[in-house]
Amino acid sequence: MKPRFENIARSFGVPALMALGLALPAWAQNPKLDLNQLEKLASKADEVVDVTLDGATLKFAERFMESDKDEDDAEALNIIRKLTGIYVKSFEFDKQDQYSDADVEAIRAQLKSSSWTRMVNVTSRREHDKELDEVYVMAGPNGKSNLGLAVLVAEPKELTVVNIVGPIDADHLAALSGEMGVPDFEHRHERRGGKHD
Amino acid sequence: MKPFEDELHRALRRRDPPPGFASRVMARVEQQAAAKARFAWLWRLRTRLWSWGGEGSWKRSAALATAAAMLVLAVSVVAWRQHRLREEQRQGELARAQVMEALHVTSIKLHRVRTRVRNATKDGGQGSSEGRSSRAKPEAALDLASPILD
Numbered sequence: 052m053k054p055r056f057e058n059i060a061r062s063f064g065v066p067a068l069m070a071l072g073l074a075l076p077a078w079a080q081n082p083k084l085d086l087n088q089l090e091k092l093a094s095k096a097d098e099v100v101d102v103t104l105d106g107a108t109l110k111f112a113e114r115f116m117e118s119d120k121d122e123d124d125a126e127a128l129n130i131i132r133k134l135t136g137i138y139v140k141s142f143e144f145d146k147q148d149q150y151s152d153a154d155v156e157a158i159r160a161q162l163k164s165s166s167w168t169r170m171v172n173v174t175s176r177r178e179h180d181k182e183l184d185e186v187y188v189m190a191g192p193n194g195k196s197n198l199g200l201a202v203l204v205a206e207p208k209e210l211t212v213v214n215i216v217g218p219i220d221a222d223h224l225a226a227l228s229g230e231m232g233v234p235d236f237e238h239r240h241e242r243r244g245g246k247h248d
Numbered sequence: 249m250k251p252f253e254d255e256l257h258r259a260l261r262r263r264d265p266p267p268g269f270a271s272r273v274m275a276r277v278e279q280q281a282a283a284k285a286r287f288a289w290l291w292r293l294r295t296r297l298w299s300w301g302g303e304g305s306w307k308r309s310a311a312l313a314t315a316a317a318m319l320v321l322a323v324s325v326v327a328w329r330q331h332r333l334r335e336e337q338r339q340g341e342l343a344r345a346q347v348m349e350a351l352h353v354t355s356i357k358l359h360r361v362r363t364r365v366r367n368a369t370k371d372g373g374q375g376s377s378e379g380r381s382s383r384a385k386p387e388a389a390l391d392l393a394s395p396i397l398d
Contacts, residue, residue, distance in 0.1 A: 102350040104343070112347045115340030124344070127351055137350045173364045184361045204357045213354045227355045 080166050082189040082199025084214045088157045089140050092210065095149045096142035100211075106135040130223045136216035147207045155183065155205050158212055162187045162201055182206050191218075200224070 093099050104112070109131055116124040131137070142150065162169070162185075171186035187201040197220075202213040284291075300308050 100349060100353055102346050102353070104346055104350060108343055109347070111340065112343035116344055116347075119340075119344075127347055130351065131347055137347070137354075139350045139353050141353050171361055171365055173361065173368050182364075184364050186358075186361055202354065202357050202361065204360065211353065211357055213350075213357060215354070224358065227351065227358050 080189070080192070080198065082166075082201075082214070082216045083136055084138070084158065084161050084201060084212070086138055086140050086158070086212055086214065089142070089154060089210070089212065092142045092150055092154065095144060097145040098143040100139055100141040102137065102139040104137040109134055109137065126226055130219070130226065134215060134217035134219065136214070138214040138216070139212070141211040142209065144208045149208070150205075150210050154210065155203070158203055159185075162203070166190075166198075167201065180207065 093101070113128060113131055116128050144150070161167075166189050167187045168190060169185060169187050171184065173182070173184040175182040183203065183205040185201075185203045187203075188197050189199040189201075190196070191198050196218055199217065200213075200215040200219050202211070204211040297308070297311070300311070
């Protein structure tokens with residue numbers, strides 16, 4: 052009976068362990084952050100921006116924007132083409148201390164894994180002006196491509212987390228941050244009559 | 249009574265038709281016959297359908313019901329397609345708005361981070377542009393950070 056059990060364990064256990072061994076690094080390399088713990092802040096916030104665009108929705112938006120042939124969409128199309136997800140959670144509060152350090156740490160803990168590299172860290176520890184700006188990049192296995200980007204901005208009355216999943220290059224980031232003379236989305240939004248923070 | 253009789257006699261007296269009356273009547277008759285012949289097939293079809301299976305027959309009722317059902321089906325298909333197109337358009341607009349909103353927020357925050365990095369570098373403050381200092385970091389990450397750090 053025992054040898055039979057050993058045979059079964061060998062037949063199924065070894066492949067299962069191998070599959071687990073292959074799956075773990077893949078999971079560790081997942082650039083999608085879990086932002087669910089921030090949901091509770093929505094009830095306290097004065098203004099909430101919550102955007103969840105998974106791969107399928109992004110592809111749908113891409114097809115729609117391509118068929119619509121709006122010139123203003125060209126740059127956005129260029130950026131989203133290779134992405135598989137964009138997740139944004141931004142909360143604006145009317146008074147300070149509406150979110151806790153634990154809320155911020157819950158996000159930072161995920162970014163502390165070896166897959167993420169912190170590229171920018173700006174902190175201000177002045178008494179009434181505690182601010183934290185961080186930009187993280189997840190590099191691909193070869194180190195020459197990247198798999199995702201995370202931006203964490205914490206201000207006294209505002210908390211924003213942006214998680215971009217998929218390859219995003221320096222040109223796209225430059226366009227996003229309004230570099231290289233490329234009209235940035237901030238100004239475009241203003242032109243279209245949108246809000247500005 | 250005499251004047252009345254005279255008047256009646258005058259009104260009922262035989263009068264010859266104007267010249268060409270007979271030929272005009274015959275032409276009109278031929279014209280109507282030709283028009284009837286042109287649509288005779290429709291008339292025959294209608295008569296055949298109407299008399300198919302006799303008065304009140306199930307065949308005629310079934311044929312009428314099938315025709316009505318097909319009409320309703322065709323109208324429904326067209327309406328459903330229109331509705332689906334409108335729904336796709338609405339969802340596409342929504343997805344585009346979400347993309348633009350997400351990129352807008354990302355843009356604002358990256359712009360802000362870039363400005364703060366510049367200010368911190370200028371002031372020699374607490375900002376750290378870690379990408380520059382550590383060469384051990386992946387090449388792609390350093391490239392990616394350059395628009396913010398430069």
